[in-house]
Amino acid sequence: MSVSDQNSAPETTAIETPKNVALFVTCLVDLFRPSIGFASVKLLEDAGCTISVPPAQTCCGQPAYNSGDKADTRDIAMQVIKSFESYDAVVAPSGSCAAMIKVHYLELFEEGSAWHQRARKLADKTFELTSFLTDIMGRNPVTAHFDGTVTYHDSCSGLRELGVEKQPRRLLEAVDGLTLKEMKDSEVCCGFGGTFCIKYPDISNAIVEKKTKNIDDTSAGTLLAGDLGCLMNMAGKLKREGSQVDVRHVAEVLAGMTDVPPIGKSKKDKKG
Amino acid sequence: MQITSPYFKEKSSEALKDENLQKALGNVERGFIGKRAKAAANLPEFEALRDRSKEIKDHVLDHLDLYLETYEAKVQDSGGRVHWAAGAQDARNIILDICKRANAKTVTKGKSMIAEEIAINEHLERNGIEPIETDLGEYIIQLRGEAPSHIIAPAVHVNKEEVEADFRRTHRHLPPGRNLEDPTSLLSEARSVLRDKFLAADVGITGANFLVAETGTSIIVTNEGNGDLTQILPRVHIVIASIEKIVPTLEDVSQILRVLARSATGQDISVYTTFSTGPRRAEDPDGPEEYHVVLLDNGRSDMLGTEFQDMLRCIRCGACMNHCPVYHAVGGHSYGWVYPGPMGAVLTPTLIGVEMGGNLPNASTFCGRCESVCPMRIPLPKMMRHWREKEFERHATPDRMRRGLSVWAWMAKHPKLYHAGSRLAINLLGLMGRRKGAFKKLPLAGGWTEHRDLPAPEGQTFQQQWAAQHRNSKLEQAT
Amino acid sequence: MNRRIGNSNRATPNGRSSILAKIRKNIKNLDDPVREARVTDRLSRSPVGLIPARARKAHAKQVDLFCEQASKVQTTVTRINKIEDLPAALAEYLRGRNLPKKVRMGNAPILEQAGWDRLADLEISKGPTQGDDPVGLSHAFAGAAETGTLMLESGADNPTTLNFLPETHCVVIRASDISGDYETAWATIREKYGKGNMPRTVNMITGPSRSGDIEQTMLLGAHGPRALQIFVVEN
Numbered sequence: 001m002s003v004s005d006q007n008s009a010p011e012t013t014a015i016e017t018p019k020n021v022a023l024f025v026t027c028l029v030d031l032f033r034p035s036i037g038f039a040s041v042k043l044l045e046d047a048g049c050t051i052s053v054p055p056a057q058t059c060c061g062q063p064a065y066n067s068g069d070k071a072d073t074r075d076i077a078m079q080v081i082k083s084f085e086s087y088d089a090v091v092a093p094s095g096s097c098a099a100m101i102k103v104h105y106l107e108l109f110e111e112g113s114a115w116h117q118r119a120r121k122l123a124d125k126t127f128e129l130t131s132f133l134t135d136i137m138g139r140n141p142v143t144a145h146f147d148g149t150v151t152y153h154d155s156c157s158g159l160r161e162l163g164v165e166k167q168p169r170r171l172l173e174a175v176d177g178l179t180l181k182e183m184k185d186s187e188v189c190c191g192f193g194g195t196f197c198i199k200y201p202d203i204s205n206a207i208v209e210k211k212t213k214n215i216d217d218t219s220a221g222t223l224l225a226g227d228l229g230c231l232m233n234m235a236g237k238l239k240r241e242g243s244q245v246d247v248r249h250v251a252e253v254l255a256g257m258t259d260v261p262p263i264g265k266s267k268k269d270k271k272g
Numbered sequence: 273m274q275i276t277s278p279y280f281k282e283k284s285s286e287a288l289k290d291e292n293l294q295k296a297l298g299n300v301e302r303g304f305i306g307k308r309a310k311a312a313a314n315l316p317e318f319e320a321l322r323d324r325s326k327e328i329k330d331h332v333l334d335h336l337d338l339y340l341e342t343y344e345a346k347v348q349d350s351g352g353r354v355h356w357a358a359g360a361q362d363a364r365n366i367i368l369d370i371c372k373r374a375n376a377k378t379v380t381k382g383k384s385m386i387a388e389e390i391a392i393n394e395h396l397e398r399n400g401i402e403p404i405e406t407d408l409g410e411y412i413i414q415l416r417g418e419a420p421s422h423i424i425a426p427a428v429h430v431n432k433e434e435v436e437a438d439f440r441r442t443h444r445h446l447p448p449g450r451n452l453e454d455p456t457s458l459l460s461e462a463r464s465v466l467r468d469k470f471l472a473a474d475v476g477i478t479g480a481n482f483l484v485a486e487t488g489t490s491i492i493v494t495n496e497g498n499g500d501l502t503q504i505l506p507r508v509h510i511v512i513a514s515i516e517k518i519v520p521t522l523e524d525v526s527q528i529l530r531v532l533a534r535s536a537t538g539q540d541i542s543v544y545t546t547f548s549t550g551p552r553r554a555e556d557p558d559g560p561e562e563y564h565v566v567l568l569d570n571g572r573s574d575m576l577g578t579e580f581q582d583m584l585r586c587i588r589c590g591a592c593m594n595h596c597p598v599y600h601a602v603g604g605h606s607y608g609w610v611y612p613g614p615m616g617a618v619l620t621p622t623l624i625g626v627e628m629g630g631n632l633p634n635a636s637t638f639c640g641r642c643e644s645v646c647p648m649r650i651p652l653p654k655m656m657r658h659w660r661e662k663e664f665e666r667h668a669t670p671d672r673m674r675r676g677l678s679v680w681a682w683m684a685k686h687p688k689l690y691h692a693g694s695r696l697a698i699n700l701l702g703l704m705g706r707r708k709g710a711f712k713k714l715p716l717a718g719g720w721t722e723h724r725d726l727p728a729p730e731g732q733t734f735q736q737q738w739a740a741q742h743r744n745s746k747l748e749q750a751t
Numbered sequence: 752m753n754r755r756i757g758n759s760n761r762a763t764p765n766g767r768s769s770i771l772a773k774i775r776k777n778i779k780n781l782d783d784p785v786r787e788a789r790v791t792d793r794l795s796r797s798p799v800g801l802i803p804a805r806a807r808k809a810h811a812k813q814v815d816l817f818c819e820q821a822s823k824v825q826t827t828v829t830r831i832n833k834i835e836d837l838p839a840a841l842a843e844y845l846r847g848r849n850l851p852k853k854v855r856m857g858n859a860p861i862l863e864q865a866g867w868d869r870l871a872d873l874e875i876s877k878g879p880t881q882g883d884d885p886v887g888l889s890h891a892f893a894g895a896a897e898t899g900t901l902m903l904e905s906g907a908d909n910p911t912t913l914n915f916l917p918e919t920h921c922v923v924i925r926a927s928d929i930s931g932d933y934e935t936a937w938a939t940i941r942e943k944y945g946k947g948n949m950p951r952t953v954n955m956i957t958g959p960s961r962s963g964d965i966e967q968t969m970l971l972g973a974h975g976p977r978a979l980q981i982f983v984v985e986n
Contacts, residue, residue, distance in 0.1 A: 025734050027684075031698045032727065034734035053738050055691075058684040064677060066638060067669065068660030072681035079685060107654075156639035189597045193637025198719035199673075200635055202285050205723035206601040207637070236724030239710050264727035266709030296966070303967030317803050324800050331793075337774045338790045346947065356766035408973060409964035425964060432965050455965040463974055470974075471882055486794050487949045497960040497975025500915045504952070515770065520790075521797040522937040529933070530803070537963065540820070540898045544975065545955035553951050557857075557910045558879035569770045576777035 018088030018125070018136070021049040024080075026097045027059040028228040029249075033263065036228060039255035040093040040129055046141035046255075047133055054083040060092075060100040065108075066194055074108045081105070081118050089136070090126040093251050094227045095158015098128040103161050128158050129251055130168040130226060142174040144256030149179045151220035152250070153211070153234065154187045155227035168226055168250050175253060183214040192233035208237045215245060222246040222262070224253060235264035273391050273419050277608030277620055277629045284602035284635070296429050297603050300422070304594035307538025308645065318534065325528045326649045329585035332518050333576065339485040339518045340567070346488025350550030352563035360390040363568050367392055367477065367510055368399055370564055374508045376401050376474035382492060382499035383407035384479025385423055385588060386512045386568055388610045389623070392477070403477075404469045406498035408462050415442050421604030421612065424536050424590040429603050432458065466498070476502035476560070480513035481587065482528070483565070486521040489549045490565060493532060493542045500546055509548070509560035514568045516584040522547075528587060531647035536589040571623045579658045583618050585648040592642035592652055598635055607632060614642035614652040621659055630668060633659035695736050702731035795946075799934050806897040806931030813896040817929045818983065820899030824958030825971060826979045830926075833986050837865040837923060842873055844980055845886065850919060855880050859890035859908035861923060861984075879910035880917060887913035887976075888921045891956075893936035894929040898957055901981065902936045905952035914954050920976035922956070926985045 021044055029036045041051050061076035080101065084090045092098040102123045109116035127136060134140075152172070158164035165187075172180055191197060191207025211234060215223050223238070223245050225231050235247035246262035261267050276283055287293055312318045332339055344354045357363035363386075371379060379396060381387060381403055393403040393414075405414040409427035413420055415438045420426030427435075436452045439461055452458055478499050480490040490511045492499040503509045519525050533539040552559035575581055593599040593613025604612030609629065611619045617636060620629035633656035642652045663669055669677075683690045705711055705728020713721050720726050775781055805816070818828045831840050845852055853874040856862050867875045880887060889909050893902040901922050905911045914920060930936070933955070940949060960975030971977060 030734040031694055032729040034730055034732065034737055037734040037738070053735070055735065055739070056687045058687050058690045061684070064681050064684075066657065066660065067673070067677055068657065068662070068664030069677055069681065070661050070664075072678075072685070075685050076681070079687075156637070156641070160640040160644050187641075189637050189639035189641065191597065191637060193639070195673075196635075196637045200281065200284070200598075201719045201722050202288050203598055203601050203635070204637075206288050207597045208724065210597075232727050233724065235727050236710065236720070239725040239727075240712075240723065260730065261709055264710040264725060266705075266707055266728075268707070269709060299967040303963065315803060315805075317801055320801055328800075334779060335786060335790050336778065337771050338787060340771065340774070342790070342794065350949075350951075356770050358766045358769050362766055406974065407964070408962045412964065425967060427964055428967065435965055455968060456970055458965055459962060459970050459973060463972065466974065467882065486797060486947055489949055495960070495969075496962045496964075496973035497915050498973065500911070500954070501974055504911050504915070515774075520793050522940075523797045523799050523934055526933040526937070527800040539824075539957075541900060541955070541957050543824075543956065543958050543961060545957075547949060547953040547955075549949040549951055551951070553906070555907050556905060556951055557907055558912045559905060559951055567770070569766075569773070573770060573773040573777060576774060577779050578777070 019050055020052065020088045022052050022054055022084050022087035022090045024057060024060070024084065024090050024092040024097060024101070025053060026092055026094045026228065028232070029093060032232065033228055033249065035257060035260045036093050036249040036251050039249070039251040039257045040091065042255040042257065043129070043133060043141055043251060044091060046143070047137045052087065056083040060097040062096065062100050063195060065100065065104060070108065077105045077108050077119065078115065081115070081122050085118060085122050088125065089132065090122065091129055091132045092126070093129045093249065095128045095155050095162055095164050096227050096229065098126055099157040099161035101126045128162050128164050128226065130171055131162060131164050134167040134170055140171065140174050142171050142254050144254055145176040146178040146253050146256070146258065148177070148222055149181050149220040150222040150224050150253065151181050151183045151215060151218045152186060153183070153190060153223060153225040153230060155225050155230045156189050158226055159187055164226065171254050172224070172250070178253070181218045181220050183218045185210070185214055190230045190234050192230045194229065197233060208233055212237050212241055212243065216243060220245070222248060224248055224250045226250050231263050235262070239264045273394070273609075275609050275624060275628055277624070277632060280606055280608060280631055280635055283608060284606040287602040287606050292431055292434065293429050293603050296431050297600055300428055300594055301600055304538065308535055308591060308594070311534035311538040311540060315530070315534065318531065321527060321530050322647050322649055325531050325647060326585060328519060328524045328527060329648060332520065333516065333581060333584055336515065336518065336576065339520060340515060343483055343485040343488055343518055346485065347550065347565055350488050352488065352550040352565060355564060355566045357566050357568045357570070359570050363390045363512065363566050363570070364392060364395040366566050367512065368395060370508065370510055371396065371401055371475050374475050374562070376508070378402045378404060378469065378473050379475045379477055380404050380406050380470055380473040380502045380506065381410070382476070382478035382494065382502040383410050383426065384477070384512055385610060386479050386514055387477060388420060389570065390512070390568065392512070404466070404473065406466050406470065406502055407494070408459065408496060408498075411462060411466065412438060419605065419610070422590060422593060423588050423611065429605065470501040470505050473506045475508040475510060476506040477510045477512060478503050480511050480517055481532070482519050482525050483513055483517045484522060484525060485518055487549055489547045491525060491545065491547050493529070493545050495543045497544055500544055503548060504559050507560060508562040509551070509564070511548070511565045512568065513565065514570065514572055516572055532587055532589055535591040535645065535647040575622055580618065580622055580655055582650050583615070583622070583655060585650055586615055586619070587648060589647055591645045591647065595641045595645050597637065597639060597641070614656070618652060618655045618659070626659070626662065630659065630663055691733070691735050695733050698729045698733050699731060702729045705729065706731070802932045802934060803897050806895070808931065813931050814926045814929050814983065817894050817896040817899055820896065821958070821981055822899070824899060826899065826958050826981055828981045828983060830983045830985060834861055834864050834984050835866055837982055837984070838867055838870040838873060840982060841888070841921060842870055844921070848919070848978070851885050853884070854886045854888050854921070855884035855913060855917065856888040857890070857907060857909045857913060861890050861925070862888065879912045882916045884917050886919045886921060887917035888923070889913050891922050891924040892928060893939055894924050895933045895936065896929060896931050900933070900955050900957040903954045903956065904940070904950040906950055911952050911954065914956065915975045918976060919978045919980065920959070921980045921982065923982045923984060926983050929983070
């Protein structure tokens with residue numbers, strides 16, 4: 001354990017029962033599917049948190065970071081740190097954005113610098129939604145009901161950078177009426193990869209085709225995941241293939257907010 | 273070998289349409305992933321051994337000059353010779369010289385990625401010496417005039433029907449009516465054809481998985497036994513190895529051996545792990561009379577002390593490509609040079625220059641599966657990102673993308689404008705997409721909608737709705 | 752835009768000094784005063800790393816594990832009581848496989864002790880092979896139970912060609928030479944050859960030759976022996 005880890009240890013214990021929680025909405029949720037944001041708010045409030053949504057948030061900076069644009073990423077990171085550092089905890093309904101703040105912001109600043117310390121403090125109290133609910137709040141706020149069989153895709157960043165694997169499944173177990181049927185290779189990438197899917201559309205397509213096949217093979221009526229980017233990719237492909245599978249963020253089901261049409265479907269679409 | 277790395281995108285599009293290749297690539301997923309997982313799970317100490325192995329290589333890299341000197345002295349003590357090759361041309365010259373002095377007509381070769389890297393076969397052929405690949409996979413691709421598409425399974429892109437056709441085409445001395453339907457008969461035929469070549473060869477060239485500084489020993493790890501026949505039968509044995517293959521002691525090698533085969537093929541250990549130290553001794557009834565080691569740098573010393581140093585821990589197990597969704601989709605040849613997959617995406621720009629290999633690190637979803645299985649815990653995505661940073665710094669990022677990125681970044685840094693602008697765009701888009709729920713086509717989104725629909729936004733942004741609710745609740749509180 | 756391989760197509764004079772100079776220029780902590788001491792220490796102590804728990808058990812259990820692990824990789828194992836039982840056991844093995852009763856072997860003392868003249872119909876010859884011997888017989892100086900791995904040293908006692916050219920490779924090992932791990936074998940080698948020295952060749956062998964190069968399906972009998980038979984001598 002490094003010195004800085006030791007220093008930050010009391011920090012972690014201090015937020016064991018965080019009250020003032022800031023929601024990092026994520027740019028995709030903000031723009032494409034606010035329902036996920038409201039579902040997250042409901043889950044967090046049910047768990048006893050008071051939610052704020054700092055208005056100065058835009059994006060975590062990943063598109064710039066993964067394109068090699070470190071200067072812009074750093075500016076965006078500083079903006080996020082400033083807007084969020086005063087809260088007890090920061091929660092994002094996305095493993096990928098949470099990992100950006102929790103893992104990668106530290107790499108943007110020189111070790112020992114003031115900004116590095118601020119990034120470290122923010123990292124220590126930033127969480128992906130399902131892991132926050134289970135690992136940090138330690139109680140199960142789920143009272144939802146969902147009729148049907150779902151399958152769950154593990155988004156890469158959440159799974160491999162944050163260890164989000166059991167948490168969403170544990171929460172889903174508590175949903176009344178829900179059956180979870182695992183797909184083959186649930187831990188394999190869906191081919192989204194942020195700008196990758198635009199830069200290499202053919203390869204991205206080959207990867208997502210394998211994913212939708214594995215989804216279809218489960219005969220589950222609904223696909224869930226914890227990252228809207230992956231969900232939009234898989235939903236878009238399923239729709240193009242004519243599949244009837246509904247696609248939703250895991251928070252929507254956990255919060256019992258499934259009255260909005262699934263991702264990529266309209267109110268007129270019949271339930272799959 | 274032509275380098276086609278700058279054409280990764282074009283090559284990968286061809287690969288995706290190649291039905292034979294796609295069929296063969298299925299074997300990568302079926303053949304490696306489950307076996308590795310099982311082997312790792314069966315050894316409780318596996319994760320700890322990964323840590324140990326990483327530590328050993330990190331220690332070596334911090335003391336590389338000293339270990340190389342020790343290694344060289346030990347090789348000399350045991351009667352061998354060490355040749356230092358700064359670059360590919362140096363290595364080719366050295367090897368050709370040794371072969372010429374041995375009056376070599378044919379040279380057998382064990383599988384060596386370094387030999388591919390310096391393209392030694394072409395060089396020997398140009399100088400009238402016949403190189404014969406003896407690893408079955410390497411032999412197959414040599415018959416086909418191809419480069420390997422995988423670092424431990426060079427012919428993974430070839431189906432058995434194609435192997436049969438290649439054998440019928442090239443083994444003309446055998447009866448045309450022979451049965452070659454099942455893989456075992458193909459293996460037997462290669463065995464008998466190559467047996468004669470082993471016995472006739474004047475020089476044997478092998479790579480090395482490790483070089484042990486303590487003893488001056490080179491180590492090869494194989495399953496077929498071809499590497500051993502290559503190095504014990506001819507009069508001269510040449511080892512070609514890169515400088516980072518050094519490990520301090522036999523104990524250190526033993527640590528890394530415990531993760532190598534498990535990560536590569538899912539075996540607990542490969543069939544043959546052979547430790548060679550110098551030429552045949554006075555009391556030896558067999559073995560080579562001359563033992564040469566060619567130590568190749570070829571850009572590796574430039575990686576020391578940089579953000580790419582960790583890559584020098586690589587032991588060439590192939591686990592990263594075996595677990596890579598991009599490799600599974602496009603295969604190894606798309607990467608355009610010797611090293612494919614994630615390790616290739618990191619290594620290629622270093623070894624052949626960023627102008628040639630610089631776009632490979634972009635072809636990753638950063639899913640991180642490679643790093644999660646790398647026995648040496650090499651942070652492959654992080655290093656691919658370093659390459660992207662370098663590409664961005666030298667303004668090599670394509671203009672269109674760079675412009676788009678800078679507009680987006682400017683917006684992201686101005687939240688008020690960002691929210692106002694995004695609200696307008698998203699509200700409009702939401703309205704347009706409301707009826708169908710998704711777009712089949714959308715201006716500027718061709719990269720997305722070529723293969724999939726774009727789910728339409730719900731309508732109002734989250735921030736917009738939250739602000740409205742917040743205003744309302746404030747109003748309620750006020751009244 | 753294509754170009755030939757080699758970012759360094761010009762020959763570099765003094766490869767050795769230029770490579771070492773470049774390494775020293777780029778290496779981190781070159782000024783560290785204990786760098787050399789650290790290397791000397793590691794090379795002289797050769798610290799033993801992590802040994803899998805499965806290898807650390809009573810000797811009799813290690814022998815059992817060795818046989819079990821070898822069998823898992825398609826090696827056949829026969830446990831014999833004493834070395835004098837070897838000729839009969841070998842003859843039976845050859846008979847069972849319909850192999851010619853013709854064996855090529857080295858001068859290892861343990862093989863001398865077997866007393867081959869008691870079996871008249873077993874044809875014994877000695878020395879390295881040119882590839883025309885169907886059966887090779889060698890002696891392993893060590894065995895590692897963790898993976899069922901044989902360890903053989905080269906020399907007049909054990910021509911290395913016998914390990915690879917015959918279609919059938921038989922290996923004799925004393926149960927007392929079997930230990931849990933590879934590291935024990937290195938200790939044995941150091942005792943015999945001195946610290947830092949090795950026989951010309953040490954072969955770690957785990958199962959018969961195989962290849963997975965055709966469609967990633969493992970097939971036995973690539974270039975080396977198609978069959979590997981171990982005789983474990985209990986006493």
